[in-house]
Amino acid sequence: MDMPRVVIVGAGFAGLETAFTLRRHLGDGVDLTLVTDRPDFVFKPGMVYVPFGGAEDDLRLPLETPADRRGIAVRHGGIAWVETDPKRIALADGDLLDYDYLVLATGAAMRPEAVPGLAEHAHLIGTIEQMRELARELKRLRDAAVDGSPQHVLFLVPPGNLCPGPLYELAFMLEQWLRRSRVRDRICVTFATHEATYLQAFGIGLDRPVGGEFAERGIVGCRSAAVTSVEPNLVRFADGTARVFDLLVATAPHGAGVDYEGLPCDRRGFLLTEPQTRRVRRTEAVYAPGDAGDFPVKLGFLSLLQADAVADDIAHRIDPDAVKAPSRFDPVGLYVMERFDDAVFTQVPLTLTGEPAHPAPDDAGADHLVGVSPIWRLGKKALGIALPQQFRAGRPFHGGLPGGAAALGLKGMSKALADAVKE
Ligand SMILES: Cc1cc2nc3c(=O)[nH]c(=O)nc-3n(C[C@H](O)[C@H](O)[C@H](O)COP(=O)(O)OP(=O)(O)OC[C@H]3O[C@@H](n4cnc5c(N)ncnc54)[C@H](O)[C@@H]3O)c2cc1C
Structure with missing residues (x-):
């Protein structure tokens, strides 16, 4: 046969x-x-x-x-x-x-071409090559700040982007990196997203912790900011406002x-x-x-x-x-957001609303977990070792011993280090 x-x-x-x-x-x-x-x-x-x-x-x-x-x-x-x-x-x-x-x-x-000017003026974060290029830009930015020139970094999530998490991570990581480089006070960091609440796809649960941390770390946060076009050093939004930048770091519509x-x-x-x-x-x-x-x-x-x-x-x-x-x-949505000094964990069952711009209902109830701890950084690193190791050996991530151990580890960690979101 x-x-x-x-x-x-x-x-x-x-x-x-x-x-x-x-x-x-x-x-x-x-x-x-x-x-x-x-x-x-x-x-x-x-x-x-x-x-x-x-x-x-x-x-x-x-x-x-x-x-x-x-x-x-x-x-x-x-x-x-x-x-x-x-x-x-x-x-x-x-x-x-x-x-x-x-x-x-x-x-x-x-699909950066869906936003006029985005491909020309933004640093995108989809590939290793783009991340390498961003490393060069960040060094340039830091050098300019060291030389006494104030800089403005703008992070941008445009409508139609379906995976904004990494951009949030980069904003928080940059903030810490600048602090450690002792130039934080010379660089203004802004995060503008089209979302009505931060990381909206995970429900309402991350809005408060992310917004609070933005405020605490001096990152200017803007929700419901839908970009319409990008020009040299300027982003225009649907509500008629505009923001200037020296460096624009962005995702794109998917x-x-x-x-x-x-x-x-x-x-x-x-x-x-x-x-x-x-x-x-x-x-x-x-x-x-x-x-x-x-x-x-x-x-x-x-x-x-x-x-x-x-x-x-x-x-x-x-x-x-x-x-x-x-x-x-x-x-089930599961995400660990690196911030260098700690990490944010979230886990949420994803029932769908049928609305692409707002895929998950705001209230996911007691099953929506959020935790903030430096230990979650280890969780992220452990997943980053376990998955490539499994694939290298030709084994699926789930179903085997390491997948099972990772699931068990996550369960234990979320019990100890995460709480149900109270709406
Ligand atoms: C910077 C960044 C950070 C991220 N961080 C996280 C995270 O922390 N946690 C998380 O859960 N998700 C994260 N994501 C999202 C995650 O990487 C994607 O959701 C995931 O890669 C999707 O897997 P996939 O197999 O569906 O597609 P992909 O991983 O995109 O794989 C698609 C494959 O198809 C191949 N391909 C494309 N076109 C063709 C063709 N014509 N013929 C043959 N092959 C083709 C591609 O080369 C690729 O190998 C991140 C994404 C980015 C960009």
Whole structure:
């Protein structure tokens, strides 16, 4: 009998977690091919350290070793198009690949061009190269301040951005870095976001602690500030106000990493999926875990949860005895925000409002946890070691011993170091 063929496109959180979980569930009973446009996995949560001198090499994980170890064929190059009948995809080099199940895990992309002037005048934070460039800018800024010239740094979250957390981290980390460099008093730091409350996707719970910390650390915070355009040294907002800057550090609106013609998607190109299985609607065997799909909050942790559900569903369909009760996607937002002197932890079940600009209801009840402690910094570092280690070994993050230990550790830490949010 022919072996079932699963083709996975994209080697990020979602693609690798799906591939390794399928191998764990089905052993040699499945033919796995990974299509990727880059030779490595990038651990993006660790990129926030790069502007402050953090090492880059640990963030890149070459794919050969784990793929060889798990018998996963790797095809380098992008995907060109998808067909569902017959079931096949074309690669950018013209080769065709047949599949029985297809996993599209090609992530999200920043679309700075959606805001006039943003690409030209802002430093974006989506790639390691951009973070390296930001490191140079921050040194320049610090040198200018040391030379006696006051500077203004503006952090900006534009409408349509679906992962603002790292920008908050960078603002807090910069504030501490400037303090340690003894130039904090010469640099004005402003954080402007289109969100009505800080980190709105996690509900109301982070608004007060973030706003309070902004005030305490002398960061000027502006909510409901929707950028309309960026000019040299000036950002204009929808309410007619404007803010000047010497350095603009920004995220950008998000769109799908790849536009898949012929598959159902929303207006930004994100694939429309069944909520629990992440199977692409109106298809029988195409899945979209992670940022490529239509879940409105983009996070690595959520990508892993979606990948687990996808792998379970496919494995169950291939061999119901291998996975008798497939897990379903039950969205929980989890984020640890580094601030150098401490870190903020949040965990919140994500029921959806159906409104992309305001995806989670404000009140998540007693299940919404927030904690602030220097010990959460260790939690972030531990996750940053455990996940790449698992992937390096060709193992999924969830399901194994380290994933289980991390989950247990988090549970213990959140019991001791986090409280339910009181609305
Ligand atoms: C600076 C920064 C910090 C972050 N910090 C955190 C954090 O602390 N916690 C957290 O949970 N999340 C964090 N995130 C978000 C998290 O990194 C993403 O949500 C996560 O990477 C999404 O995983 P994914 O597998 O869906 O997509 P991605 O990780 O984007 O992977 C997509 C993959 O598809 C590949 N690909 C794209 N196009 C093609 C193509 N045409 N053909 C073949 N392959 C293709 C890409 O090269 C990539 O390997 C952060 C993001 C950034 C930018």
